[in-house]
Amino acid sequence: MNRELYLKVIKIVKNRLFILFLGIVFCFWILAQRLFDLQIVNGEQYASNIQATIVRTISIPSLRGNIYDRYGRPLAVNEPAFNVIFDTNIVNADLNGVIYQLLNTLEKNNESFIDDLPITKDEPFAFTFHSPSSEKCWKVDMGLQKEQLDYTASETIEYLRKFFKIPENLTNIDARNMISIRSAIYMQRYRQYNTITVARDVNQEVVVEMEERNNKYTGIYIDVVPLRSYPEGESFSHILGYISPINEEELKEYEDYGYTKTDLIGKIGIEKAYELTLNGQKGEEVVDVTATGKVMNRVETVSSTNGENVFLTLDSKLQQETANILIENLKDVLIKKLDSGEITIKQLFTSMVESNNISIKKVMNADDEFTQSILKTLILKDNPKFNINKSKDLEKAKEIIINAIEEDAVTTLQFILCLVEQKIISCDEETLMKLHNGTASSYMIIKEKISTNEISPRATNLDPCTGSVSVVDVNSGDVLALVSYPTYDNNMLVNTFNNEYYEQLLNDPTTPLINRPLMERKAPGSTLKMLSAIAGLESGVINPSTKIQDLGIFKSAGLPYAKCLIYSRYGLTHGAVDVSKAIEVSCNYFFYETAYRMGNAKKGTTLNGITTFNDYIKKFGLDDYSGVEIEEYKPKMASPKAKENAIKAIDNNATASQMGWMDGDSIRNAIGQSFNSYTVIHMAKYIATLANGGTRYKLNLVKGTKAANDIEMNKVLPIVEEELNFAPENLEAVFEGMLGVTSGSQGTLRNVFADFPIQVAAKTGTAEESDKRPSHTWFTGFAPYENPQIAIVVMIPFGESSTNIAPQIAKEIFAEYFGLNKEQESPIYENSIN
Known part of the structure; x- marks a missing residue:
């Protein structure tokens, strides 16, 4: 009996189906053990890791090529700078508090944030759009409903203040500044893994404070980036142009080349004409990041290719000397006309007012102890409801000041003091004393300020105050110098576009933005x-x-x-x-x-x-x-x-x-x-x-x-x-x-x-x-x-x-x-x- 049982067992064991059955049982046992480990023993940890990591593709920017003159002298270069970056992917329960803290830090250290809000910085608020359609599109993007599209700037600020839950104890100006950053973040709501540059080229004090108190700035960090700089500034601005944030129209043109909404792009000049050559090719990095933005693992990296350098035919020294020669001769003519009586000090002052070289805004914000308050009183006497944002009021204010100069309601001495207060010219205490006691004349002071270029030919807007020059190599066609006057400082428009400065240029009757040659x-x-x-x-x-x-x-x-x-x-x-x-x-x-x-x-x-x-x-x-x-x-x-x-x-x-x-x-x-x-x-x-x-x-x-x-x-x-x-x-x-x-x-x-x-x-x-x-x-x-x-x-x-x-x-x-x-x-x- 035992032997028969033994033989049956041996027969079963030797059967291939039995062996297959044992194999299946073993596999199920291994699988069950692994599932127990995943779900019971380490289930909480693995679940946390799965929820915490995200696969993210990060763009690696290329370094923009430099621009040199014919002898290798730098004209457009990249300089390391500290930018303040906000990561839109990091959830922040106290976003308003963090932004308020950041704005205070920037202001305390004499730095400013990137302010793209199309509403004036001061009250009474006004939109800065150049067309009604642009205003409407922006309001739609900001989530305003059809019945809200007719809101004024002040009403829009009030709406956004409630929408973003801005604290009521903030002043309207502080609330408006916070809305500027909140709206920039809001505009990125449909774009994953994007960051926003809040401030560019901040000083070391801001960097130190943010690094030391990084727990106060959740989602905000300091990034070292190359910023465009133009060492020769005004001498080459019309030729080089500048780079600034890409707009929607440009993005459509360049998106096939890998450009995104956050890129900077050449707007005019060589920076625009050689954009693709200078810009290079972006790289790409695939990483695993946590929910807080921390990189856990670098999966794959494709390096970027830096842009090419561009050499110009221009000789920068000849260019600068040519510009200086042009300006000096214009100044000499102006002084000779003053000496001969062909133009008077009054004519010069009225021309400066007509050409917007006296800031009406500064006049209206002047304290009572300043000489400008005399002009302010005259303006308010004529128009008690004066509004700085109304062009009609501004033109009337200029007319009042001009009449005051011509009728001696404002003396030449008082007007010179206004120029000093607006920091158009400088005067030491000794010179001011001489002016007051009559030992120095207004004529001599103005003549000196023209000689030192504190009052430039452009600022006078008196003929002649503009000009252009070209120097060409006749045996090659190389342009050696190309000078336009007046000009502008492209460092004021590069990287972060200075809208206020640009408006001044647009309103200047000498048209400094025109490349005259x-x-x-x-x-x-x-x-x-x-x-x-x-x-x-x-x-x-x-x-x-x-x-x-x-x-x-x-x-x-x-x-x-x-x-x-x-x-x-x-x-x-x-x-x-x-x-x-x-x-x-x-x-x-x-x-x-x-x-x-x-x-x-x-x-x-x-x-x-x-x-x-x-x-x-x-x-x-x-x-x-x-x-x-x-x-x-x-x-x-x-x-x-x-x-x-x-x-x-x-x-x-x-x-x-x-x-x-x-x-x-x-x-x-x-x-x-x-x-x-x-x-x-x-x-x-x-x-x-x-x-x-x-x-x-x-x-x-x-x-x-x-x-x-x-x-x-x-x-x-x-x-x-x-x-x-x-x-x-x-x-x-x-x-x-x-x-x-x-x-x-x-x-x-x-x-x-x-x-x-x-x-x-x-x-x-x-x-x-x-x-x-x-x-x-x-x-x-x-x-x-x-x-x-x-x-x-x-x-x-x-x-x-x-x-x-x-x-x-x-x-x-x-x-x-x-x-x-x-x-x-x-x-x-x-x-x-x-």
Whole structure:
């Protein structure tokens, strides 16, 4: 029996199904044991870990490339800075308390937060939107309902105060500041894992306090980041531009390149034109983080690629000196006008008020002990309900102050004290005492402040107070200097956009935001006579030895008769002159006759003249963009169509005969009048092409790009647009005339360039825009005469009567470039593109 049982057991054990059964039982036993461990023994810990960790993808920013001048001098760099960051993923039960603590810390340490709330900072509150649609969109984004979209700024503040549960004991201003940060956080509510930069480039005191008391700042931390900086500031602002937070429209354009809502982007200038080159490529890191934001594990990392460096054609030292020369000459003119009585101190003060260089806001906030309170009293007497946010009230306030100055209700001494109180000028106690006791005059103080640039030409808004200059290498098309005045400080707009400063720039009548060499078009005047000469010579209507008798009044083109300038002023003529002499003495009559012949020679027609002339306009590139890499305006070329459009704009009912092109248009066009309109950069291209004998280069601002670790430079090579192949004898005749301008016995600039050690070929021009203001004045020229290297173009709006200001500026720039003033600095070869 036992044996039979034993044999049965052995049989079962040896059966494959039994072995399979045991295997299954064993597996279930292991699984049961593991489940017991997970759920019973360590279940609480594992559950906590699962709830506490989140897989998060973090963007790794790339380092923006630097911008250098042609010799490697830094123009745009990245400097380490401390930013205050708020992590929107961290839940904070006392968010308002933390924000209030942060705002107090920033204010206590003289720092400010990033304030993008579109509501004025002071009461009475007002929206700062530029359009009703923008206001409506913002209100919708902030959760306001349809019936609340008509809320005023104050009503919106009150609504948001309740919505965000801002403590009632806070002042309206403090509540508004807290709402600014709360609204920025609220705007991120649909975006996971985003952070918000609350303050940029804070000082060490803020960093220390936040690090020492980090338990008070839940969800807020300090991050070290590179911030953009422009070492040369105003000298290069129009060229470099600036970077600031990307807007929705830009995000649509750049999102395919990996840009996000929190990125900074180039807005204008080189920063914009070379955005993708400078910005580089972001990296990415996948991490496990806790609910409090702590990184537990780094899963995967893709490194970022830094942006490339950009080298410009500009020489920063020449750029700065050119800017200084321009400003100094504008100051000299202003002082001479004060000395001569052409302008008075009262006129200067009223102009400063008209041009918003006296802050009405500061006047209205002045305490009673300040001199400004006199102005404040006058304003409130006229308008007790004065509102600083109403443009109508502001304009009326300016009118009241101007009347007070003109009627001596405010003395020049009192106004100077107002300038001191507004920190426009500085005065020590001794000087103030001299002013009070009469031993120093207001005139002497103002003259001194103009000399030291505390009162700049821009601030006076008196003619001339603006200008532009271009210096170009005639043998490559490289732009060596490009100066616009007035300018602005792009460090005030970079990284964190300063809206208040930007509003000041927008309201400045001298338009400092305009890049004048590229965007201010004016009639070229007599500077176009070299082109007229080339057109006449090359078309065969004159030759270098052709002489034309100046009769004073040119009658061939019909009424109204054109006159030579010397005849209009003095009743004289230039006599018989050839093309060289005509350029030297700027004889209008010679060029009237030349243009007339181009239209009427060999049985031609009136239109032949302008058609032939415009063929040469195109040869010199005056019909198209100059080629520089940043935004510029296209030139306006005179033509029958241009005349028709101009007249229609004035009189839509004008007849065909009134709009038709006539010989009178052609002859005036030849001396730079008519409908031509060019910027300084257009004229620089024309003069450079002439100077090198007819090779028209595309103008460049960028010399090349280079990655940080690369040895080789990706250079921008000179591009020849056209070889014009002018007859050498024709060029020589024109050059002789231009040399005669600066050194001839009758040259219009012989006194300016007397004893100048380098021969300069030049031509000036004037163009009238208003019969109530001086004409615009131009200088165009190149040097050295025998072997041209650079061309210089200067344009001073409304500067004609200012003692040869444009030629004097050019002369000083020539001296600077050729080292006549001092030794040249050695380039920084390790960064140099050459």
